[in-house]
Amino acid sequence: MNTWDLLLWGVLPYVMLAILIGGTIWRYRYDKFGWTTRSSQLYESRLLRIGSPLFHFGLLVVIVGHAIGLVIPNTWTAAVGVTEEMYHVVALSLGAVAGIATLGGVAILIYRRRTTGPVFMATTWNDKFMYVVLVLAIVAGLATTLISVFGPHHEQTYRDTVAPWFRSLFVFQPDIVAMSQATLEFQIHTLIGMVLFMIWPFTRLVHAFTAPLHYLFRPYIVYRSRDGRPSSARAIRRGWAPIGTPDRESDRPTRRDRRPTGGRR
Template sequence: MSSTLWLMVPYIAFTSFVLGHLWRYRTDQFGWTTRSSQIYESRLLRLGSPLFHFGMLGVIGGHVLGVLIPQSWTDAIGISEHLYHVVAVSAGSVAGLAVIAGITILLYRRLTVSAVRQATTTNDKAMYILLAAALITGLLNTVGSNLLWGTYNYRETVSPWFRSLFTLHPHPDLMVGTPWTFQAHGLIVLSLIAFWPYTRLVHMFSAPIGYLVRPYVVYRAKPNKSADKTRYARAWETPAIPRR
């Protein structure tokens, strides 16, 4: 593929990602949600959603280590190339299989549960296709390039190319000679990044992290007992209990 492609497409995708989120936030705050369908069906959701989300944490962590952190850094702390690939294949395969199992269950649920299927928009369908394609090609790269057709050190080509985009000194020529599976994965991921703001994936930026540290909400106190004012200083006021 032409080096121009690996220069223009990433910046188009990043521009769409940033401006799209700003536009979405200003014009569609009520639509900034997962549009949860748990009310329609919960059994398959309880199985597929944790597999998908916890698997994605592993996938994202692997990409941070493999793409954003230079190879020289891992070499400096004594992680050899062989050890890195062993960890990448084992951990990446587990995380990748968990994500694919999770998204398979979620897609099956959307296709077979009538109410969930009717609540699925056109953008949702396109998003699922891109996401599934990115996961499949990513797992193919992790397993295939290390076990099936020989080891390929993407940290010497793909990783420097991706990091160079953020330093505004891009090196698109690094991607020209990479295996087609890595090129396909890169283009699919860039397409997903560009399409991200217009899908339910925006909910990633509104995760309720504050719930981890917020105080309890007191709905009803025990009779003849007042709530701990220090503990519940930021919570709702304790409701008065009528005496009989």
């Protein structure tokens, strides 16, 4: 272990966490109106309908795969009867498919952003830098997957080096030696990933922290027509009232219940 190993694998991860957490809090307090993806669907939707699902669903599988591979130790999977060969076949096959889908999705989104005039005009330098780092992270991940299978050091996996180092960070005892023994492709992929998380709070990627899950449970939108008939002649069709909100329709006074509160009639 040398000074560079200490800085890269012992100091930089905590700097990244400080920037990620502190930057997110700062962004939420001082830029709530900018906490958005700045949707450009109004300008172009055909390519967006293809690229966005590919990118988001592929990225979701990639994140889940990283979480399982880095958090769950080898002994746990072996205890339930999953051998190393079985684990790597499933992980590499799913990882390759998800990585290709994610890369294809982001490629379509970048092509759309570059070739659609209004979308390109709404692209900032911040967005361009974010796309560069994001593409580098995806490409490095795919390259690491291929090299880990066909490379000269295919017998050495991230579960022996990167995963122990990752878990050690949360107990504030970073296993620098384990990470320093990882192959170069794993180290490059890890460094690019840390850079991505450091710029995360200051880009449009911050919207991932506020996924609109409440959309699944929000009430239906009730449309009422203006046909000129008196309200008593129309059948009242009640909508789906959200839990915890007052019943506005029943609380509204009718014409008969309204009385003057004072003054001259």
